[in-house]
Amino acid sequence: MLEIRDLHASVAGEPILKGLSLTVKPSEVHAIMGPNGSGKSTLANVLAGRDNYEITGGEALFEGKSLAELEPEERAQLGLFLAFQYPVEIPGVSNMEFLKAALEATRAAQGKEEWDSVTLLRKAREACKQVDLDPQFLKRGVNEGFSGGEKKRNEIMQMLLMEPKLALLDETDSGLDIDALQTVAKGVNSLRGPERGIVLVTHYQRLLDYIVPDHVHVLSGGRIVKSGGKELALELEQHGYGWLTGGQDGGNGKEDRTA
Amino acid sequence: MSRDTALNLPEDLKTRALENARQATPVEALAPLRRDALTALEGAAFPGRKTEAWKYTSLFPLTDGHLARRAEGEAPADLPMLGEYRLVLVNGRLDEDHTALPEGVTLGRQARRLEGLTTPFAFYNGAALEDAVTLDVAANTDVSAPIQVLHVSAGDSPSHCNTRLEVNLAAGSRLTLIEQYLGDGPVLTNAVTAIQAADNAHLTHYRLQADAGDSLHIGTLLFQQTGVSRIDSYQLMAGNRLRRNDVRAFLDKSGAELNMHGIFVARERSHIDNQLCVEHRVPECTSNQVYRGLAGEKGRAVLNGRIHIHPGAKGTLAELSNKNLLLNPGAEIDTKPELEIYNDDVKCAHGATVGQLDALQQFYLQSRGIPLAEAKRMLSLGFVNELIMSLPDQAVADWAQPWLAAELGQRPGADEEAA
Numbered sequence: 001m002l003e004i005r006d007l008h009a010s011v012a013g014e015p016i017l018k019g020l021s022l023t024v025k026p027s028e029v030h031a032i033m034g035p036n037g038s039g040k041s042t043l044a045n046v047l048a049g050r051d052n053y054e055i056t057g058g059e060a061l062f063e064g065k066s067l068a069e070l071e072p073e074e075r076a077q078l079g080l081f082l083a084f085q086y087p088v089e090i091p092g093v094s095n096m097e098f099l100k101a102a103l104e105a106t107r108a109a110q111g112k113e114e115w116d117s118v119t120l121l122r123k124a125r126e127a128c129k130q131v132d133l134d135p136q137f138l139k140r141g142v143n144e145g146f147s148g149g150e151k152k153r154n155e156i157m158q159m160l161l162m163e164p165k166l167a168l169l170d171e172t173d174s175g176l177d178i179d180a181l182q183t184v185a186k187g188v189n190s191l192r193g194p195e196r197g198i199v200l201v202t203h204y205q206r207l208l209d210y211i212v213p214d215h216v217h218v219l220s221g222g223r224i225v226k227s228g229g230k231e232l233a234l235e236l237e238q239h240g241y242g243w244l245t246g247g248q249d250g251g252n253g254k255e256d257r258t259a
Numbered sequence: 260m261s262r263d264t265a266l267n268l269p270e271d272l273k274t275r276a277l278e279n280a281r282q283a284t285p286v287e288a289l290a291p292l293r294r295d296a297l298t299a300l301e302g303a304a305f306p307g308r309k310t311e312a313w314k315y316t317s318l319f320p321l322t323d324g325h326l327a328r329r330a331e332g333e334a335p336a337d338l339p340m341l342g343e344y345r346l347v348l349v350n351g352r353l354d355e356d357h358t359a360l361p362e363g364v365t366l367g368r369q370a371r372r373l374e375g376l377t378t379p380f381a382f383y384n385g386a387a388l389e390d391a392v393t394l395d396v397a398a399n400t401d402v403s404a405p406i407q408v409l410h411v412s413a414g415d416s417p418s419h420c421n422t423r424l425e426v427n428l429a430a431g432s433r434l435t436l437i438e439q440y441l442g443d444g445p446v447l448t449n450a451v452t453a454i455q456a457a458d459n460a461h462l463t464h465y466r467l468q469a470d471a472g473d474s475l476h477i478g479t480l481l482f483q484q485t486g487v488s489r490i491d492s493y494q495l496m497a498g499n500r501l502r503r504n505d506v507r508a509f510l511d512k513s514g515a516e517l518n519m520h521g522i523f524v525a526r527e528r529s530h531i532d533n534q535l536c537v538e539h540r541v542p543e544c545t546s547n548q549v550y551r552g553l554a555g556e557k558g559r560a561v562l563n564g565r566i567h568i569h570p571g572a573k574g575t576l577a578e579l580s581n582k583n584l585l586l587n588p589g590a591e592i593d594t595k596p597e598l599e600i601y602n603d604d605v606k607c608a609h610g611a612t613v614g615q616l617d618a619l620q621q622f623y624l625q626s627r628g629i630p631l632a633e634a635k636r637m638l639s640l641g642f643v644n645e646l647i648m649s650l651p652d653q654a655v656a657d658w659a660q661p662w663l664a665a666e667l668g669q670r671p672g673a674d675e676e677a678a
């Protein structure tokens with residue numbers, strides 16, 4: 001469902017992704033790990049279509065369509081979902097209003113039946129419960145004044161309602177307490193299925209105890225430098241990234257890394 | 260009309276205004292006011308290109324000849340009803356068939372000479388009045404049901420009307436007043452509304468201006484807080500071909516409190532100019548002003564917020580906040596707080612900003628499948644939502660929500676221009 005070939009991308013003119021390839025098939029869970037600044041969020045943002053994140057080479061196909069040619073909303077309507085590393089606060093727009101607009105647009109585009117407001121409210125409350133978020137949060141401004149962990153749970157709550165085909169979770173585990181980590185993992189696992197793909201960006205092996213990945217990749221210097229099974233995450237936990245990145249930090253420093 | 264006429268516009272307007280005033284049908288109850296106003300008008304000058312207070316607003320649209328004729332159209336059949344009681348003025352004349360008032364409120368057809376009205380348009384309003392409405396709220400009366408006053412302008416060729424409303428709240432009275440302006444056709448409404456509040460009076464005031472885009476409006480709203488009173492005013496305004504709102508407030512008794520909240524929106528090629536002036540003349544009064552403005556396409560919005568704290572007005576609390584949102588680069592908003600403080604013992608805060616829609620917020624909404632146009636509309640609405648949520652009367656909130664939703668929706672061509 002996701003096919004990335006030799007992807008090059010720059011942020012505000014600065015090259016960050018430098019030849020990244022990755023294939024995600026339905027039912028698979030992929031974990032992406034890697035040092036700070038290596039390009040993990042950049043990859044997620046490029047796929048979701050954020051402004052100023054520009055594909056300069058290679059291609060990224062989702063459900064056979066070239067993502068570069070789609071507006072961000074069209075990607076979401078096709079079933080792509082990004083849980084943000086830093087969810088955005090929108091004062092003045094209530095969470096409920098936001099969910100309503102999002103679900104109306106995506107469900108209509110996907111030919112799913114429309115939810116009336118009673119159904120929507122019921123589903124939203126259920127989703128809140130699933131991630132242990134007080135339904136009162138539906139009335140508040142989107143992420144407005146939410147704690148770090150509440151923001152992450154709010155992302156997962158949205159994901160549960162939107163039932164995406166491909167979910168990209170960018171460090172959804174960071175900032176969660178131990179109980180919340182399990183709750184969120186349960187939420188994500190409930191979404192696993194033969195039709196769905198999940199890409200987890202994480203720094204911690206711990207999350208992968210709860211959401212067991214089929215594949216683990218190490219992103220460094222804008223490329224995937226190592227791929228393996230779930231045991232790779234354990235190795236990384238023990239040895240760090242140094243053995244993979246040749247002692248360099250693997251971030252996008254000024255040095256030009258050639259293959 | 261030709262450019263030559265435009266060059267002489269201030270004089271031309273004055274000549275027309277004087278002529279109209281002298282030819283107006285005599286009305287006995289209004290005669291003293293009209294005489295006074297005519298004298299003032301004779302000594303006044305209409306604004307021209309160099310007049311500071313009219314820096315951002317040109318009277319060029321009036322070269323179409325609005326002052327040459329009085330508007331004579333008829334009001335549409337179905338007029339909105341926002342309160343239990345309603346009063347309708349069509350082109351400045353009271354429509355007696357549509358008038359109903361609650362107990363404790365007396366209707367008069369006269370008008371006062373008003374201190375604080377100093378503009379030539381306000382003088383003209385007084386000098387040429389053929390009808391006026393005064394509402395007197397009896398002492399210690401709590402008028403629980405809101406009174407809606409509809410100012411309707413109607414005409415199909417360039418013309419004008421003078422409309423005047425005065426409301427006097429006697430001691431201990433309480434009133435909710437919904438002033439609504441409706442326009443149909445190229446008519447200039449030259450409006451004066453004056454409100455006086457005595458001790459322990461409390462007024463909730465709404466000013467809803469959503470007249471059609473080809474209408475014009477020049478008006479003054481005057482608050483005279485002669486008693487220890489409280490006024491909460493909510494002003495929701497759309498730009499049109501020419502909209503100029505002067506608001507002048509006099510806090511004249513220690514303990515008086517004035518709260519003004521406003522939203523103004525200028526889309527397409529519309530124009531709105533707000534000139535606010537709050538006069539603190541005695542100690543220990545409070546004024547609080549919160550305005551939010553939006554402009555899109557080639558819209559143009561102006562706010563000038565003057566706070567004048569007189570030498571004796573010690574212990575004054577005065578605040579003014581005006582945040583603005585530019586929906587695209589072709590639009591323009593000019594905002595300026597203007598403080599004149601003549602004593603040290605005051606707490607005065609002001610802030611004015613002009614910003615744009617946040618790109619990251621837009622992306623966040625889009626990433627959830629919400630189309631860009633809808634995302635922009637939601638964010639614009641979010642920008643003013645706090646104010647809408649705080650409207651104390653549900654009927655007004657119910658009117659305001661769809662009005663704003665339409666006013667803040669995507670306009671054809673907006674994206675082309677941005678691209």
Ligand SMILES: Nc1ncnc2c1ncn2[C@@H]1O[C@H](COP(=O)(O)OP(=O)(O)OP(=O)(O)O)[C@@H](O)[C@H]1O
Pocket residue numbers: 011012014016034035036037038039040041042043085251252253
């Ligand atoms: N707007 C920008 N302009 C220039 N460089 C940018 C911009 N945004 C991000 N970068 C750079 O791109 C690189 C990759 O950042 P990215 O956020 O993708 O890293 P990451 O792998 O997600 O790191 P982390 O683990 O800390 O979240 C970093 O060096 C960052 O400084």
Ligand SMILES: [Mg+2]
Pocket residue numbers: 040041042085170171
């Ligand atoms: Mg990141």
